[in-house]
Amino acid sequence: MSEGELIAIWLTxxxxxxxxxxxxxxxxxxxxxxxxxxxxxxxxxxxxxxxPLILPPTVLGFYLLLMLAxxxxxxxxxxxxxxxxxxxxxxxxxxxxxxxxxPFVVQPxxxxxxxxxxxxxxxxxxLGANPLDQFKSVVLxxxxxxxxxxxxxxxxHTVGEFGVVLMIGGNIPGExxxxxxxxYDQVESLQFDQAHRLAAGLVVxxxxxxxxxxxSNRQNFWRxx
Amino acid sequence: xxxVILVFLLLSSPLLRADLVRIATASNxxxxxxxxxxxxxxxxxxxxxxxxxxxxxxxxxxxxxxPFDVFFAADSASPLKLEQSGFGVAGQRFCYAxxxxxxxxxxxxxxxxxxxxxxxxxxxxxxxxxxxxxLEVLHRPEFSGAASRKLVRANNAIQAYQHxxxxxxxxxxxxxxxxxxxxxxxxxDWYTPIEQHVIALRRGQDNPAARAYLRWIRSExxxxxxxxxxxGACL
Numbered sequence: 001m002s003e004g005e006l007i008a009i010w011l012t013x014x015x016x017x018x019x020x021x022x023x024x025x026x027x028x029x030x031x032x033x034x035x036x037x038x039x040x041x042x043x044x045x046x047x048x049x050x051x052p053l054i055l056p057p058t059v060l061g062f063y064l065l066l067m068l069a070x071x072x073x074x075x076x077x078x079x080x081x082x083x084x085x086x087x088x089x090x091x092x093x094x095x096x097x098x099x100x101x102x103p104f105v106v107q108p109x110x111x112x113x114x115x116x117x118x119x120x121x122x123x124x125x126x127l128g129a130n131p132l133d134q135f136k137s138v139v140l141x142x143x144x145x146x147x148x149x150x151x152x153x154x155x156x157h158t159v160g161e162f163g164v165v166l167m168i169g170g171n172i173p174g175e176x177x178x179x180x181x182x183x184y185d186q187v188e189s190l191q192f193d194q195a196h197r198l199a200a201g202l203v204v205x206x207x208x209x210x211x212x213x214x215x216s217n218r219q220n221f222w223r224x225x
Numbered sequence: 226x227x228x229v230i231l232v233f234l235l236l237s238s239p240l241l242r243a244d245l246v247r248i249a250t251a252s253n254x255x256x257x258x259x260x261x262x263x264x265x266x267x268x269x270x271x272x273x274x275x276x277x278x279x280x281x282x283x284x285x286x287x288x289x290x291x292p293f294d295v296f297f298a299a300d301s302a303s304p305l306k307l308e309q310s311g312f313g314v315a316g317q318r319f320c321y322a323x324x325x326x327x328x329x330x331x332x333x334x335x336x337x338x339x340x341x342x343x344x345x346x347x348x349x350x351x352x353x354x355x356x357x358x359x360l361e362v363l364h365r366p367e368f369s370g371a372a373s374r375k376l377v378r379a380n381n382a383i384q385a386y387q388h389x390x391x392x393x394x395x396x397x398x399x400x401x402x403x404x405x406x407x408x409x410x411x412x413x414d415w416y417t418p419i420e421q422h423v424i425a426l427r428r429g430q431d432n433p434a435a436r437a438y439l440r441w442i443r444s445e446x447x448x449x450x451x452x453x454x455x456x457g458a459c460l
Contacts (some may be wrong), residue, residue: 087289170278175292188277188384190386191392
């Protein structure tokens, strides 16, 4: 394995980990709110969350690029705050990935939260549990499985990203060249042997991740019934 | 809290080094540049990072803030525009190679280009200078009878070569530098000369490694490497 490939693998794992952590932090309250609301506003937000599922990555990549460019308000503010530029940086990939993988984390959590019986929460409240306690001791244990599903899907989907990353990150080794882009670069340069190595590795990794996820879901299903 | 610390640790990039030259290159010059960069690294001890795409794609990326120190274009117009718009360093722009076109999969370019039954790959004329030159060749009146042919527009010159290499198309109009001695030359008066210019970008202005790199590119040693790769001398 060459140094460039190892860097691409490291970047990919880093991007997927950061994205998953951020998505769990942002997605949990959002999913909870969506599960408990019946308003038009929540339906609107729910459709926004699902939008990355149906939009082509080029649409998302195009608007993100326009938004993150150094000439824009966001790009300028970021540069003043951090001293580094946003477009074509690793941080831009994180922003893109969080948006792109949002439905994969929010949807399983929302489904799980909407199945938590309200009576249980009321009972916990009667016993003196504040909302945070209720979440920790009632919701979290009940929805543990869905958190694992959400995190795994968010992680796997970020690893599998291509179009958005190419548009807002370019193809810069060590900064934005994740595995999917490295494979594209190798295929373009006719380095098929190297491309096979990374591509086959990604197939095996993704298949194993999904297998373990579905197997654990299945075992849990039979334990409950 | 632990999650937040983890996020910040992971966000710190390992490649923010001063002695690093970040280079963007038009795809036709990539393989040559890999050789040139290896020699540069061995000689000066600096590191290089190479990113390749079509000239138009890279031009856009640079305008949107992509972090490159040096840009090897496949034309002279893009570096000039970058200099005029302040993204490039004034006076740090020069011609490094003169490219020419080759028709792959052909022993007689005039006959094969006039034959509409032969599929043909070219680089995207909107973003790749070699694609634009290829289109000029195809627009010559003697080939107007072949306008109905299957024409594949690849993202860049390397991809056009790849379509031919994998036998997806019968012919490909690509840079001589990619042809490895195959195919037939296209007469140079069939298209506007392809002058490839390099420019130092403003974000690399204070990078001593980038300055050393540009001096190295002007050296006799590099000149010989570029000639060997199938490029002509600049006029």
